[in-house]
Structures are given as C-alpha cells and as structure tokens.
Amino acid sequence: KKLLKYGAQYEGKRTDAAMQKWRSNRFGQFIHWGLYAIPGGEWKGKTYTYAAEFLKSSAHIPNSTWDSLQYQFNPVKFDPKTWAKMAKKMGVKYMTITTKHHEGFCLWPTQYTKFNIGNTPYKKDIIKALVDAYNSEGIDVNFYYSVLDWHHPDWRYDIKTKEDSIAFSRYLTFAQNQLKELAENYPSVKGFWFDGTWDQSIKKNGWWTLQVEQMLKSIRPGVVVNSRLRADDYGARHFDSNGKMMGDYESGYERRLPSPTDTQVIHRDWEACMTIPENQWGYHKKWDISYTKTPLELIEMLVQTTSLGGNFLLNFGPKPDGTIRIEEQQIAEHIGNWMKINSAAIYNAGHAKGWPRQDWGYFTQNETTGKLYAVVFNIPISGILKIQTLEGITISKASFLEKPDVPITVKEIAKKQVNLYLPQQSFSEPFVIILDTINENKNKYIDAKT
Numbered sequence: 001k002k003l004l005k006y007g008a009q010y011e012g013k014r015t016d017a018a019m020q021k022w023r024s025n026r027f028g029q030f031i032h033w034g035l036y037a038i039p040g041g042e043w044k045g046k047t048y049t050y051a052a053e054f055l056k057s058s059a060h061i062p063n064s065t066w067d068s069l070q071y072q073f074n075p076v077k078f079d080p081k082t083w084a085k086m087a088k089k090m091g092v093k094y095m096t097i098t099t100k101h102h103e104g105f106c107l108w109p110t111q112y113t114k115f116n117i118g119n120t121p122y123k124k125d126i127i128k129a130l131v132d133a134y135n136s137e138g139i140d141v142n143f144y145y146s147v148l149d150w151h152h153p154d155w156r157y158d159i160k161t162k163e164d165s166i167a168f169s170r171y172l173t174f175a176q177n178q179l180k181e182l183a184e185n186y187p188s189v190k191g192f193w194f195d196g197t198w199d200q201s202i203k204k205n206g207w208w209t210l211q212v213e214q215m216l217k218s219i220r221p222g223v224v225v226n227s228r229l230r231a232d233d234y235g236a237r238h239f240d241s242n243g244k245m246m247g248d249y250e251s252g253y254e255r256r257l258p259s260p261t262d263t264q265v266i267h268r269d270w271e272a273c274m275t276i277p278e279n280q281w282g283y284h285k286k287w288d289i290s291y292t293k294t295p296l297e298l299i300e301m302l303v304q305t306t307s308l309g310g311n312f313l314l315n316f317g318p319k320p321d322g323t324i325r326i327e328e329q330q331i332a333e334h335i336g337n338w339m340k341i342n343s344a345a346i347y348n349a350g351h352a353k354g355w356p357r358q359d360w361g362y363f364t365q366n367e368t369t370g371k372l373y374a375v376v377f378n379i380p381i382s383g384i385l386k387i388q389t390l391e392g393i394t395i396s397k398a399s400f401l402e403k404p405d406v407p408i409t410v411k412e413i414a415k416k417q418v419n420l421y422l423p424q425q426s427f428s429e430p431f432v433i434i435l436d437t438i439n440e441n442k443n444k445y446i447d448a449k450t
C-alpha cells in the first residue's frame, strides 16, 4: 500500500441526499455544443469521419482560423425551453452540458478569457439559459469542463522546461478560476464532469485535481464530481495507486458498457456516456457516415446500465442554428414513449442483488421498495421465461407493469427454477414484468445425487 496525499479521499458509495438523487436519476442527456457544430465535420469541401468535435485536429486547422469561428456562432433558432421539453419527454432526470470543450470556447460569459459566447453575434449566456430551462422542467444540470484547452496559450501537454511549468501553473490558475466562476454563478449546478485530463501535464499535477474537487465541494456542498478529474501522487487516474476509486463515481465507460456479468461495477457508483453514432459527440453534417444506434438498442443499454447500478448519459449534438437534428428528436421521442410506460424499472432502481444474469433480459430493483422488475428483450420461442431464483426464494406472482390485469402464469418447476408463461401475443417493445417474491424456508425439492 502506498501512502498517498492525492489519492482517494474516501471509500464506498456516498450516502448523502445529493448523491442519492444523482444515483436515482439514472438516465441523463449529454449535450456537446460549441464552435465545432458550425463546420459539422466538414472543412474546405472535405468530409472528415473522425469525431466532429475533433475536426480542428483532424483537418489540421490553425488556432487563428478555428478561433475565428466564434464570429460566426449565432444559433438564431436556439430555444432552451424546446430542448428542455424534449429532454423531459425523453425521460431524462439530468443533463450534462459542455461549458468548454477541448477547443477552449466557453458557452458562458467567463471573465477569464475573451474566447466566449459574449464575443459572438449571439452574445447571450447559453449556460444560464439551459440551466434555467432544464431546472424548470425538474431536470438537474451538470457541467462538463475540459481541462485540456487547445486555445489557451498557457496549456501544455507535458512539463519539460521551467518555462513550461511557469506557463502551466498560470493555466491551472485560469482553469481553477473558471471552475470557481461556474460553481458560484450557477448555484443550482449538481455535478462537474471533467474531461481532457489524460496528458502528462495533468498527471504530474495530481495535487491540483484534488484541490479543484475540494474547492467545488466547499462552494457547492453535495456537488458530484466524476473520477476522470483526478490524478494521484503517481499520476494514476480514475483509480489511485492503491486501486481505490477517486471522485464520486467511475466515469471510464465512454461509448462502452461493462459486460452484464461484470458485477465488479455494482460496488461503486458509475456512469456510462454514449454516442448515438459510432463516435460523434459534436454535430456532424452527415448522420449516417457511421452506424447509428436504434432507439431499442439505446433502451437496452439504459436497462443494462441500470441493472448494474450505473447511470446512462446519452449524447446529443445540437446544430449550429440551435435546433436538435430530426434523427435525434425521433430517437428521443421513441425512448420517451417507452419511459412513459416503464420508467418505474429505471428511476431509483439499480442492481438486483444476487440475482443471476438471465437470457431474456435484465433484473432491476427499486432501491427503496425492493420491488423486483424483469425487463424483457429476448422472448424464447417456447414462450416460457425461465427464471433462476435465489436460494430459498420463489416467485409468487408476476404481472405486466403496463397491463397489471393480464395474468402471467407462474410455475415453480424445480429448486430455484420458475417458469413464467407469457400470453400468446407479439411484443414490439421491451416490456417490464413485476415479480413478487417470497422467502421459502422449507426446501421441498430433492437435490440431484451426483
């Protein structure tokens, strides 16, 4: 065990109300919006297939050219209430907005750099508008902040010279001032989602990452900070050199989920962030240059995440005119229709402790009531959902969440094995079954003599 000054500051899940709210939210909307939305993955007539928010580096565009995009940023059709209403209907309980992505452009009128929304034709504070609109829909707002900053002259990828360390300490002061500004000026912020912390320069300044986290928590008690911010005394990230998670939740799942049998993750809070295309966070003019996930695939990801006790943050990349592209609106509507019926299996639900992975789908369990849900994605040809129960537990009743009066026959066929007989009907959407369980202390089945 190493003695660490900048490692994990506590172990186990936070149990305070703010963290319980963060956890119970389960489903969130990520929004990546910035100057990169203007070119939308295309430059000088060429389409770049790498992530659109990386176009500056993909197309080797110099700062002077890229930064002049700020004089074109004018989302005349931007209506934060429209976005917030869409998000509400989709069923998200939180939203995470890029206050500043790697390009360094700030969506709020920061006093620490001119490279911000105040110096665009649009002028107005987009962060404030979004915080107010989403909060008034009952949706919590978190701030994404990229420590990596392509624009700022004092940013360094590594610290090799005295000059580097002098410049970079100026940068760290700049970034800390910006974060203080965000925490103070938008008091309803519920979390900070740090990104752009993989370079040597940050790994050599773990002390700063802890200081920033502590500053934010002193200004906004209860605020939730992701593991991606932190580097420890030896430059270890997410998990310190003693293997302990840093920050309040593990945020390493980017465009990937843990396997449904990876029960390691259930011991901590975690969040998966997900793009709808294969790898586009910012707006790309060409929607189908890569595979785009269907609503049903995204719903399954949300349920799989919930079944493993994690949050699911689904990304949207708004257009430069301030509207949400139609493909994303349609996906939001489909998911929203499903959530309207089935959100009981998601909100304030998590891992069903001890229940083994099942072929037909996922268990989720309400954290407060203990109510057990079976979310079905794969109906067997037999029409029989076979459930392996826990030792001494059996299922006394099963009913559809959507249609409680449609009976589902339950038959215990052997020890820890129950059959559910689904009605002969076709299902076009995943559905939820509420399972009532009872503890059986007597064991009425004979174990096979092997």
Ligand SMILES: COc1ccc([C@H]2[C@H](O)[C@H](O)[C@H](C)N2C)cc1
Residues within 6 Å of the ligand: 032, 051, 053, 195, 254, 273, 281
């Ligand atoms: C180098 O590979 C990267 C670097 C940064 C990212 C950024 C994306 O732009 C987006 O903001 C995502 C959450 N983040 C990890 C993605 C891949």
